[in-house]
Every structure is written in C-alpha cells, then in structure tokens.
Amino acid sequence: MNYGIVIFPSKKLQDLANSYRKRYDPHYALIPPHLTLRNVFSTDDDGHIKEIADKLRNIAKKYDPFNLKAYKISSFQPVNNVIYFKVDSNPELEGLHNDMHGPEFLGLEPEYAFVPHITVAQKLSNDEHSDVYGSLRMMGIDHEEIVDRFHLLYQLENGSWTVYETFRLGKD
Amino acid sequence: MNYGIVIFPSKKLQDLANSYRKRYDPHYALIPPHLTLRNVFSTDDDGHIKEIADKLRNIAKKYDPFNLKAYKISSFQPVNNVIYFKVDSNPELEGLHNDMHGPEFLGLEPEYAFVPHITVAQKLSNDEHSDVYGSLRMMGIDHEEIVDRFHLLYQLENGSWTVYETFRLGKD
Numbered sequence: 001m002n003y004g005i006v007i008f009p010s011k012k013l014q015d016l017a018n019s020y021r022k023r024y025d026p027h028y029a030l031i032p033p034h035l036t037l038r039n040v041f042s043t044d045d046d047g048h049i050k051e052i053a054d055k056l057r058n059i060a061k062k063y064d065p066f067n068l069k070a071y072k073i074s075s076f077q078p079v080n081n082v083i084y085f086k087v088d089s090n091p092e093l094e095g096l097h098n099d100m101h102g103p104e105f106l107g108l109e110p111e112y113a114f115v116p117h118i119t120v121a122q123k124l125s126n127d128e129h130s131d132v133y134g135s136l137r138m139m140g141i142d143h144e145e146i147v148d149r150f151h152l153l154y155q156l157e158n159g160s161w162t163v164y165e166t167f168r169l170g171k172d
Numbered sequence: 173m174n175y176g177i178v179i180f181p182s183k184k185l186q187d188l189a190n191s192y193r194k195r196y197d198p199h200y201a202l203i204p205p206h207l208t209l210r211n212v213f214s215t216d217d218d219g220h221i222k223e224i225a226d227k228l229r230n231i232a233k234k235y236d237p238f239n240l241k242a243y244k245i246s247s248f249q250p251v252n253n254v255i256y257f258k259v260d261s262n263p264e265l266e267g268l269h270n271d272m273h274g275p276e277f278l279g280l281e282p283e284y285a286f287v288p289h290i291t292v293a294q295k296l297s298n299d300e301h302s303d304v305y306g307s308l309r310m311m312g313i314d315h316e317e318i319v320d321r322f323h324l325l326y327q328l329e330n331g332s333w334t335v336y337e338t339f340r341l342g343k344d
Contacts, residue, residue, distance in 0.1 A: 001183060008334050008335070011173060011326060011328060011329075011334070014328050014334060015328055015329045015330075018328060018329070018330050018332075022330065029201035029332075032328065032332060032333075032334040149337070151335060151338075154183060156183060156186050156187055156190060156204065157187045157190070158187075158190050158194065160190075160201075160204060161204075162180050162183070162186060162204040163180070163323060163335035163338065164338070165321070165338045165340075166335065166336070166337045166338040168337075
C-alpha cells in the first residue's frame, strides 16, 4: 500500500490552488491541494499503518500550531516543470519533515532537499511551462494562515488518495 | 461552508466500489467511496467547524469499533436511480447516525430514514439503471470488515471534498 503525509491548507487557499490546478495539474482529481510533508512511501504489510499512525501521533504532540505563509509563485524547472506556491520554511515545518524522515520513523532519507510548497501545475511541456509560469508569476501570492493539523493518506488503485487519519498539532 | 460526515471503508472495498463508480457515478472524482453518516449540511460561520469537531469527538468516544457487513447490491429506485452496496445496520451505525442528527448536534432531522449504504452508481437514466442494476445485482457482494473511525469533511468550490478531521471510535 502507498502512503503519503500532507497538510491540507484552508478552503480559501485550496480553492485558489484548484483554480489553477483544474487546467494545469493532471492530479487535480486525485487529491485536494496540499503541502507534502513526506512523499509517497509503501509498506508491504497493511497492518503496518497503525504503527505509522502511532508514530505520527507522537510527532504531532511535539509541535504547536504554526503560521503558514505562501509568499511567491515559483518553479522547480529545470529539474521538473512543476509550478507551486512557495511556502516560507519555519522550525515546525522543518521539524515535522525531519521527524518523518528520521531513523525512528521509516529511516528513508528524503530524495530532495525540503522545499515546502503547494503544487498548482505539473507535467507541462517546456512551452506550456514558460507560458503558465509567466502569467502565474505576475499574479503572485501573499497568503497567511494557521496550520494546526496534518494527515496520513493511502492511495487507491485508481491513483486517488483517501485520508486514513488526522493528527492535530500539540494534542494527544 | 458545506460539511459532511462519512466512513471510508477499507482500501479493498473502496477499490471494488471504484471499479463501478468509475463508469456509473459522476461523483467518482469528487470523493472516495464512502458510507454517509450525515448528509451535507452548511454553517455560515467557518469557525463553527471546531465546535462541530468537538461534538464529534465526544460522539466517537461512545462507540467501540464494529463490524461492517456489505451483503447485497440494492437500489433506491423509484425514489432515486442510485445503486449501492447495502450495509447491514447495527447499533453502532444507528447510534452514530442518531447522535449526528440529535438536538445536541445541529438538531436537523434526517431527510430520509437511515439506510446504511455505499453508493456505486447514480444519476443514471431509467434505461441505464435497469441495465447496470441487472448486471451488478448478479455479481452481488459479500464483504465484512472492522470500522474504527469516521471523518468530518468540507466541500471545496469545485465540488470535491477535503477531510477536516478523523475521529477514532472508543478513543479520546
């Protein structure tokens, strides 16, 4: 089974992201707009999910709700033609991300450096990418909100994601 | 904001439901397969969601995990051309449903009698309905699993649903 760990931002920010994703992100129908804390990982044993949830419950307790600030529109080009809302890093985001990649969790090192972001466009051709990036960058973004939870998800056979459990920051 | 309260069954049952929904349910991309405990309701005040979550946390504590048994394929025709996995009712499902419609919750009486089900086809024409119902009914279903949680969702502007919070049965 495939799992992932994400933050769903407020409805307001999700609606804004979806206004772009609808046209530019083929994952639009598979998952709501999100900030990925831990990229897809899989375990053979489906019973393993309860153990992962227990670990996440302990990680969630360590951090208080924090301010999420999306401050510009950026791109991973030339690595990937992915356009995203860039989110200001902070100790809570770094801490959550590190704990979810540490030896006590599943011990897998992150594939990339952690760049907190909310994807709004991906799998674009180079030409599409320059067009879309050009116009989105001009729009810009300036948004702040409080994040007080994250979610553990699993993937269905059709590629879509279902939430297994929510973890509230700073709570038991 | 629009809210709903649902149970997401296991991946196995969701994958099976999706194999039908893909062709026969226009809500396929908006929400994973689910059993609705409380139909869509709205509140003007977005801050209200925390209060609703508090109430649901108390309701969840009252019930232990229970056995969900989907035992036949049925239809709401002639009321609606909706085909579904019929789920055996039990005290926990009845109790959860009643608590979520009681005076202490939001006090709105349910629109229909509670028929626990997982929709696999809807918005079919009469002809489509008889075709699809005929073939699905022959396949039948016989599935049991343990349910230990339910979810509070809210709806985005595009009609899709995001999970706000998970509530584990019998837990604080």
